[in-house]
Amino acid sequence: MITGFSHNNDGYNAVKLFNEMRKYGFKPDNLTFASLLSAAALVAHDEKECKQLHCNVVKAGADLFASVLNALISLYVKCGFSLLSPMSDARKLFDQMEKRDELSWMSMITGYVRNGEIESARELFDGMNEKLQVVYNAMISGYVQHGFMLKALEMFKNMHLEGIELDEFTYTSVVSGCANSGLFLIGKQVHASILRTGWRPASKLALPVNNALVTLYCKCGKVDQARQIFDSMLEKDHVSWNAILSGYVSVGRIDGAKNVFSAMPEKDLLTWMVMISGFAQNGYGEDALKLFDRMRTGLTPCDYSFAGAITACASLGALEHGRHLHAQLIQLGFNSSLSAGNALITMYARCGVVEAAHVVFHTMPYIDSVSWNAMITALGQHGHGLKALKVFDLMLQENIKPDRITFLIVLTSCSHSGLVKEGCKYFESMDNDYGITPDEDHYAQANDLIQNLPFKPGAPIWEALLNGCRIHGNMEVVTPQHDGTYILLANMYADAGRREDMAKVRMMMRERGVKKEPGCSWLEVANKVHVFLVDDTSHPQVHEVYTYLRELGVKMRKLGYVPDTKYVLHDMEYALSTHSERLAVGFGLLKLSRGATVQVLKNLRICGDCHTAFKFISKLVEREIVVRDGRRFHHFRNGECSCGNYW
Incomplete structure (x- = not known):
């Protein structure tokens, strides 16, 4: 019965039954203790409990048996995170053993690895007279888990040279390590070695190897090769499906991701999260929100899935929907989530409410470099260049090391605000102070240095x-x-x-076959996103918008507005009045409540004439108009734009 409880991971009842056994006068033997100690490892929480069980073993004379000592070692190791000196007690037992078997070595080396003592594990490994496959695998896995990939590969090579069989555990660790370290060529060589040696991963035990291979090719952008491996697999699990799904998402091949998602026999929370984030990050905001709502019919969303949905709101400019999600986050207790907080900063900023982004940033219990980058981006996009640089300086004071993305954001903020001297200073500090070599994107923001580029622009x-x-x-x-x-x-x-x-x-x-991407603008009115194209006739209320814009045009001319027809090949004022951003702004002025800010998003850079027109309109209707184009935000107030005509 004790063994049965132990095998079913029921440590509490195993220990309870052991105490009843002693109460009724039955004397435990080595078999009893071997099973009991394995079960006790599941429920023992402090050093006192482990010591008491150890004393019982000694009193019963069961410490002469290797199986019992191995179980004791495992007990100390598994309870290691709550003990003061887990490995020292385990090591004493190990050193006292007259005969050690595979389990003895495996327990000790695994224990050292679990407790982060990788060098102690290596020292013990080097002291072995005969290297065992299971111990080699433990060492390779330990090196991979702690980021010592080169040492893991060295161990893998030695294992092969010594003629020790490489099994599914060996290959899984090495291939996974290559995937996580970006060592694609080495991972591909390991894959070739698997095929060359005739090792055919066809059994259930091979499933982790295939999953690792799919992950390797996906993480390195080789999703077609990953799909070939995936399709050849005799068995697939959630890891397999999620790996290939993530692969398609990572390279932006949403159609492939949709096909995989539809074919999946079962979907777990990770599946939904990956797909929602994939839609949101690749311009399918509406699909992401629909998928998020579908997921909620059967699963409780986690903070990561909320982050994906909030990102979708950011891409759509769906401010009210984003606010509702923010409220739900708080209700579910996810308001301390780092990923959701970072998504909220971006969402509020991209929806034109930079003040709300600032509040989220300052109320987050923990912030990382992504948080700082998001806040600097928010201020820079809205033309608050000096404020963006102030936040950057605070970031440096908090000893958060900037990366190349941070500097790109800072340079962009300087570019948007015309801060030439500041931009040059930070551009030079990239390499001089932080050892970051500027790449093409950084030079794009510092175009006055174009003649000195070290590569072809x-x-x-x-x-x-x-x-x-x-x-x-x-x-x-x-x-x-x-x-x-x-x-x-x-x-x-x-x-x-x-x-x-x-x-x-x-x-x-x-x-030359160069096609201009068609202009598209959209805005949110009454929790619905309205989309307008250039020369639009499809929106059900567009004719009402045209009439309103003509009326505005008459009033604007009285203020001095003259249509700038140089932006069209033919002298047609009509062609300018049908631009998508003009239609979207007109619709917002008509349908939003009196005095409400009109917030419009556009996929391309705003038209020069529309930019001029919005200055006049903002003064005429005495309302703020916010336009987020393909590069930045424009806040039109009382006849002026926040960009200072520098965009």
């Missing part, structure tokens, strides 16, 4: 340079390389009144 740099030239009227530009850059160049010619050159650029786009 790519499209992001030329786009930044072209935009700077557009702002300052500098026509000494270079050949553009992608659609965004072509449009900037065309707008530069438009600003300079060179309409023929603008027409040539657009002709060049057609000849």
